[in-house]
Structure formats: C-alpha cells, structure tokens
Amino acid sequence: MTNVGIVLISHSAKVVEGIYDIITQMVPNVKVELAGGTDDGEIGTSVEKILQAIDRTHHEKGVLLFYDIGSALMNAELAVEMTEHENVAIAEAPLLEGAFVAAVESGMGKTLEEVKEAAESV
Amino acid sequence: MELQVADVIQWMEKSNDSIQANKDYLSSLDRAIGDGDHGINMARGFQEVVSKLTTSDYQTVSDVLKDVSMTLLSKVGGASGPLFGTAFLKMSTTVKGMEKVDANQLGEAFQEALNGIKLRGKANKGDKTLVDVWEPVVEFFKSSDSIDANALAEVAKQAMESTKELEARRGRAAYLKERSIGHLDPGSVSSYYIFTALSEVLQKGA
Numbered sequence: 001m002t003n004v005g006i007v008l009i010s011h012s013a014k015v016v017e018g019i020y021d022i023i024t025q026m027v028p029n030v031k032v033e034l035a036g037g038t039d040d041g042e043i044g045t046s047v048e049k050i051l052q053a054i055d056r057t058h059h060e061k062g063v064l065l066f067y068d069i070g071s072a073l074m075n076a077e078l079a080v081e082m083t084e085h086e087n088v089a090i091a092e093a094p095l096l097e098g099a100f101v102a103a104v105e106s107g108m109g110k111t112l113e114e115v116k117e118a119a120e121s122v
Numbered sequence: 123m124e125l126q127v128a129d130v131i132q133w134m135e136k137s138n139d140s141i142q143a144n145k146d147y148l149s150s151l152d153r154a155i156g157d158g159d160h161g162i163n164m165a166r167g168f169q170e171v172v173s174k175l176t177t178s179d180y181q182t183v184s185d186v187l188k189d190v191s192m193t194l195l196s197k198v199g200g201a202s203g204p205l206f207g208t209a210f211l212k213m214s215t216t217v218k219g220m221e222k223v224d225a226n227q228l229g230e231a232f233q234e235a236l237n238g239i240k241l242r243g244k245a246n247k248g249d250k251t252l253v254d255v256w257e258p259v260v261e262f263f264k265s266s267d268s269i270d271a272n273a274l275a276e277v278a279k280q281a282m283e284s285t286k287e288l289e290a291r292r293g294r295a296a297y298l299k300e301r302s303i304g305h306l307d308p309g310s311v312s313s314y315y316i317f318t319a320l321s322e323v324l325q326k327g328a
Contacts, residue, residue, distance in 0.1 A: 038199045039196070039197075040199075042199060043157075043159075044159075044163075044199035044200055045199075046196070046199070047195055047196065047203070047204065048196050069294075070157075070200070070201050070293070070294055071199075071200055071201035071202075071203065071204055074201060074204035074205065074242050074243065075203070075204050077204075077242065078195065078204050078207075078208070078242075
C-alpha cells in the first residue's frame with residue numbers, strides 16, 4: 001500500500017479495535033495500525049506500542065497518529081521524537097471521526113499534509 | 123556535594139522505598155481527582171528502575187539517569203511515564219559523559235528536566251502538577267552554591283503541600299475544575315518523595 005498510514009492510540013485496546021473495524025469496512029486500501037492500552041493490556045498508553053505501530057505502518061508517504069486523552073498525546077509526541085522514521089505527524093482531531101476522515105482521504109492518494117488538514121477540519 | 127554513580131543508584135533505591143511504602147496512599151490521592159492508578163504505576167516503574175540499576179554496571183551518572191528514563195518511559199503506563207521519563211532523560215543529556223556531578227551541575231540538570239516536563243505536559247507553575255514541586259526545587263538549587271539537605275527536603279515538602287489549594291488546569295484532574303481544590307496533586311507527592319530521597323543521600327555526605 002502506498003497511501004498515508006494511520007496509527008490509532010487509545011488508553012483502551014477495545015476502543016481502537018472498534019474504530020479499526022469502522023474504518024476498514026469502508027476504506028480497505030489504507031494501512032491502519034493500533035496502539036491501544038499498555039504493554040500489560042491495562043488501561044493506559046505505551047510509547048513502545050506506538051513506536052511499533054509506526055514501524056508497521058510506515059512507508060514513504062508517512063504516518064498520521066491519532067490519540068485520545070491524557071498521556072496518549074505525550075506518548076505520541078515522544079514516539080515522534082524517538083522514531084527513526086521521517087514523515088510522522090500527530091493529528092489534532094477527534095480519534096474516531098478524525099481517523100475516519102483521514103483514512104478516506106488517504107485512500108484517495110492524498111499527501112500526509114492533506115490528510116492531516118482534512119482530519120483536523122472535522 | 124558531589125553525586126557519583128553509586129549515590130544516584132542509592133537515590134533511586136530510596137525513592138523506590140518511599141514510593142513502595144506509599145503506593146496505596148498515592149493511588150488514593152489519584153482516586154480523588156484522577157484515574158486512581160498513580161501509586162500502582164509509579165511503584166511498578168520504580169521497582170523496574172531499581173532492578174535495572176542494581177543488575178547493570180555504570181561508568182557515568184548520565185548512563186544511570188538514561189536507564190532510569192527509559193525504564194520509566196516503558197514501564198509506568200500513565201501520564202507519569204512520559205513526564206518523569208522526560209525529566210530523567212533531560213537530566214541525563216545535561217550531564218552527558220560525567221562520572222560525577224556537583225551541586226551546580228545537578229541544578230542545571232534539574233532546570234532542563236523542569237523545562238522538559240513543562241514542554242511535554244504543556245503545564246506551568248500553579249496548574250496543580252508536578253511542576254509545582256520541580257520549579258521551587260530548581261529555584262532552590264539556583265539560589266545557593268552549597269546545598270543544605272534539610273532545606274531541600276523542606277522546600278520540596280512545602281511545594282508539595284501548596285498543591286492542595288490549587289485548582290487543576292492540566293491532567294485528568296483539570297476536568298474536575300474547582301472540585302480538584304482541597305486535594306494534593308499525586309505527581310507532586312511522588313516528586314516530593316524523589317527529592318526527599320535525594321536529601322537523604324546528601325545528608326549521608328554525598
């Protein structure tokens with residue numbers, strides 16, 4: 001897949017799994033990876049999970065991260081600083097609605113900047 | 123004062139002792155105005171820190187602090203992970219390559235840690251976060267060349283207690299607005315334990 005990838009970050013694995021189902025039902029040609037919950041499967045976020053999701057998603061068009069509350073943004077920012085990949089951005093948008101719009105735009109072959117802008121105007 | 127590798131490890135061991143002993147207290151503070159997992163998260167993180175430090179060999183203070191940071195980042199879970207992890211990472215880079223640090227260098231490291239916490243958490247003094255303890259401690263280090271261990275503990279204690287009457291503007295507690303008044307900020311209390319532990323290490327003549 002050569003479209004902008006999407007990483008969903010939430011305190012809950014169930015939340016991102018549900019959003020994944022909603023998005024992939026309509027947009028099959030965009031890579032969506034999940035970073036829900038902590039390494040132990042508890043409520044929380046994990047910078048390692050986010051880094052791994054970025055690795056799985058990444059290619060030359062870049063990756064857009066979506067987050068929910070609290071530590072999710074801080075860990076997303078840390079992951080952007082720590083990852084070896086370029087073209088990784090964080091969308092300031094609602095997790096579900098933002099990621100959904102982003103996936104649709106990405107599926108149309110838009111650039112990372114275009115996808116981010118569309119998501120942030122939700 | 124002069125902190126060497128063994129002193130920093132002891133500082134972290136003492137911090138861990140306090141956090142383990144007050145794990146339930148920290149969680150109860152967090153239940154009042156947050157999500158109630160602060161004690162569990164910090165206890166897990168610092169236990170891992172001590173396990174890591176006591177089974178590794180270090181030449182420099184900066185390498186010890188880097189391992190503290192990486193362990194907290196990956197093991198804590200809540201917002202405290204990225205915040206305390208960032209603090210220790212900034213300290214590590216500030217004293218990079220140093221085998222020991224004096225009071226001025228430690229003060230510089232704390233200043234950078236504070237900057238990192240503020241940037242990461244987008245918080246300022248008065249927002250009822252750990253910044254309310256770290257900033258007075260940084261000012262204390264800047265105000266004097268020789269650090270009095272008892273005075274350090276007292277500064278941290280007063281700063282921690284000052285969070286009780288504040289209304290939270292950052293973190294989970296901020297959703298509660300004025301209902302957050304009258305409760306101590308859990309991150310400030312665990313920061314207080316960390317600075318008290320440092321004070322104990324300094325008291326022993328580090």
